[in-house]
Amino acid sequence: MSSGLLEDASFNQSPAFGDVDLFSADRPLADAAARAGLDLADLSACGKDYGAAATLDLGRVANENPPKLHLVDGKGNRLDLVEFHPAYHAMMARSIGHGIHASAHDGSDRPGPMSTRAVRLYLATQAESGHMCPITMTHACIGALRSESALLAKWLPRIQTRTYDPRPLPWWEKNGVTLGMGMTERQGGTDVRANITRAVAHGDHVEITGHKWFMSAPMCDAFLVLAQAEGGLTCYLMPRYRPDGSKNQIRFQRLKDKLGNKSNASSEVEFHGAYAERVGAEGAGVRTIIEMVNLTRLDCAIASAGQSRIALSQALSHIRNRSVFQKRLADQPSMRATVADLALELEAQVALVFRLCRASERAHDDAAEAAYVRLLTPAVKFLVCKSTPQLVYESLECLGGNGYTEDLPLARYFRESPLNAIWEGSGNVMALDVLRAAGRHPDQAMATVSALARTAAAAFDVRPLAGTLAMVLQSGDAERRARFLCEGLAKIAALAALAEAKSEFATLYGDTRLGGERFAQFGTADLGDAETKLMDRALAT
Ligand SMILES: Cc1cc2nc3c(=O)[nH]c(=O)nc-3n(C[C@H](O)[C@H](O)[C@H](O)COP(=O)(O)OP(=O)(O)OC[C@H]3O[C@@H](n4cnc5c(N)ncnc54)[C@H](O)[C@@H]3O)c2cc1C
Structure with missing residues (x-):
């Protein structure tokens, strides 16, 4: 039975947007993919996945429920944990499942590995943009890690899985890992040479002391960090856990209160002698x-x-x-x-x-x-x-x-x-x-x-x-x-x-x-x- 005029009338409003194949409906995109010889059927499936009403709604929920930083537990023990809403985790699992964090590097898409991944990224961001931050950083960090082949060989098998594993555990115990980056300091972001964070050599690794003013996706399993060494500005990989399984000396201060990008956490962080391994030559950070x-x-x-x-x-x-x-x-x-x-x-x-x-x-x-x-x-x-x-x-x-x-x-x-x-x-x-x-x-x-x-x-x-x-x-x-x-x-x-x-x-x-x-x-x-x-x-x- 009708409950009244207001519910029955359409009032000339458009229907909710959703259940659209975001790939096939986008002719300029589909044409670009066809020109590059990409797998159109596969990309159409991806377009349907991100264009599903339920996926688009996950984007809404992830942004209406921003992450929370837990610095200590109720008894004062340090936690340094960021809690994300399940909708954010669901988006992460989906985009890692589509390989957007790694596929350009692992030969899984031929021809056009960069282009195929680019289509998926373009589609994923339409459902939710904030979670693309760790996805992009993981993809990009692989590029930098190439300059340290032993380190890359150690990490790559965990990076390249299609499994999202958000558990706060040492990276070697996880089924999949993500990478972030910390370059920007209070006194200089663009001008990274002004970085004051310092790295001190300890045998096969360094210990880093200093801060980063912006370090997004703080629950990543490791971060590429720039710090001043004896030989100048150098790039390091800083894992969340030290090789003995203890938590690394990474102390979050605060999450940024941002204009948008609400689903993604962007932290201010201090390093108190944090363990890290060198990536590339000393002094060659940039x-x-x-x-x-x-x-x-x-x-x-x-x-x-x-x-x-x-x-x-x-x-x-x-x-x-x-x-x-x-x-x-x-x-x-x-x-x-x-x-x-x-x-x-x-x-x-x-x-x-x-x-x-x-x-x-x-x-x-x-x-x-x-x-x-x-x-x-x-x-x-x-x-x-x-x-x-x-x-x-x-x-x-x-x-x-x-x-x-x-x-x-x-x-x-x-x-x-x-x-x-x-x-x-x-x-x-x-x-x-x-x-x-x-x-x-x-x-x-x-x-x-x-x-x-x-x-x-x-x-x-x-x-x-x-x-x-x-x-x-x-x-x-x-x-x-x-x-x-x-x-x-x-x-x-x-x-x-x-x-x-x-x-x-x-x-x-x-x-x-x-x-x-x-x-x-x-x-x-x-x-x-x-x-x-x-x-x-x-x-x-
Ligand atoms: C939401 C968010 C997340 C972020 N996450 C991260 C992260 O995960 N890791 C990280 O390292 N950083 C992160 N950043 C930092 C970001 O990369 C920097 O804010 C950005 O690179 C600009 O640096 P800055 O803020 O120090 O600005 P500045 O370097 O002070 O620049 C200020 C302005 O001056 C302009 N400018 C700079 N140099 C010149 C010049 N020579 N001539 C003319 N104009 C110039 C710039 O274009 C800019 O408009 C994040 C930032 C935001 C907003």
Whole structure:
């Protein structure tokens, strides 16, 4: 029996978003995966898993129940334990089960190990972003551990399992482990050379004393830590337990109270003579962690594109079901112009991040691809991560007042959206990194820019911009114009990625992003007939 008018009427609201195959519904993604020759059926299963209503709800619950730090027990004994909600553990188990923490390194996905993993990361982050922090760090730490092969051989079998084992036990007793990293100190994050944490040699290991101002995912089984040794800044692996099975001298101080990223714990921590083993040569700390940082920066771009995608998907789902003035929002001309413009941006971002993944896969035996990775990784992180808050915000606004409430996930997405641009090198640092890469290998950098301009030219004439970039880069004013150089380079690369993929939107991207009459807000560009196709491809039904 009906209980009344209010429950029966649909009130012109869109249905809950969920039970969507996030892979197949995302045509730009599915096209990128097909171009790379990836296993589409497998990725579609992954898309269904992360797009299931129940999985999306785990994301909500994990963020509504943030982790708690337990410093001591009721009798004053030190615990240093962070308690996570079961929903967070369920997300971790799922993403480790999909191998996102390790598959790029273990040869389980051929062809395209980096690209396959990137698709899974992009899908997973749509369900829940916070747990991607330890997943990404574990993946990236493998890159740094390569410089210490004995240590890697010891840890790798536990890292590469597909089992999530959150028990607080010595790593050798566990069925699977995760890795974190502690670089940032109070007096310097970007400037890690200002680190004051010290390592003192004790036979085959060191003891580290000092602090880290940010150390996320503190329940990881070991952390890559930078500390000053006799020979300079050095990288170490610091396990949670010492080799005798006792707890290591890692003392958490506090968990950060953050804008978003609520499901993930980010700690302030002190080390009181904590046991650690050297990774890479003494004094080569920065060189050692660069291996890791390049991987995390790429992950930031992939995940940010995923964050924008889930927000846009929710916006599309809503406007297709909500009517205003007797017409669906999806048929209102200015709404179409807005949403199609967001979709065009994501067409380019997806093409660009997967082009960078492909370059990363080939870099070890292709010098041109290695040069592409060096120059483009910071530029792509800059462009993609910095645009996420705006893309998420515009998607949120498509849902009107509902979008601004905590009852829907858009508010959470919005709070999460600035983070990837900050960690692993904030905006200016990325721009300066592009200059550094160009300065170290000027000929290769110029060759990369020329190749990009040639490829892009099939769709849009970027030669004037490429010429200006080259001129500014070689001028004495390059540092002041670093953001211009970085964004200009990333946009040319995005256009080249679209052109290479033979995207029908390549010219449109050039016209609207690099041509005349450009305004700052999404929805101001004239996309003409392309609107329908862009919208259909963004969330295929
Ligand atoms: C939620 C969260 C989790 C984190 N987790 C970890 C973690 O697990 N491990 C870890 O090691 N760190 C972690 N961090 C720290 C993060 O990596 C740093 O905050 C970040 O790298 C910036 O460093 P900083 O905070 O010291 O800022 P600063 O280095 O002081 O930079 C401040 C600003 O100045 C800009 N800037 C810096 N240098 C220049 C320059 N030469 N010219 C122009 N502008 C410049 C930067 O772009 C930035 O905008 C985390 C941060 C957050 C927010």
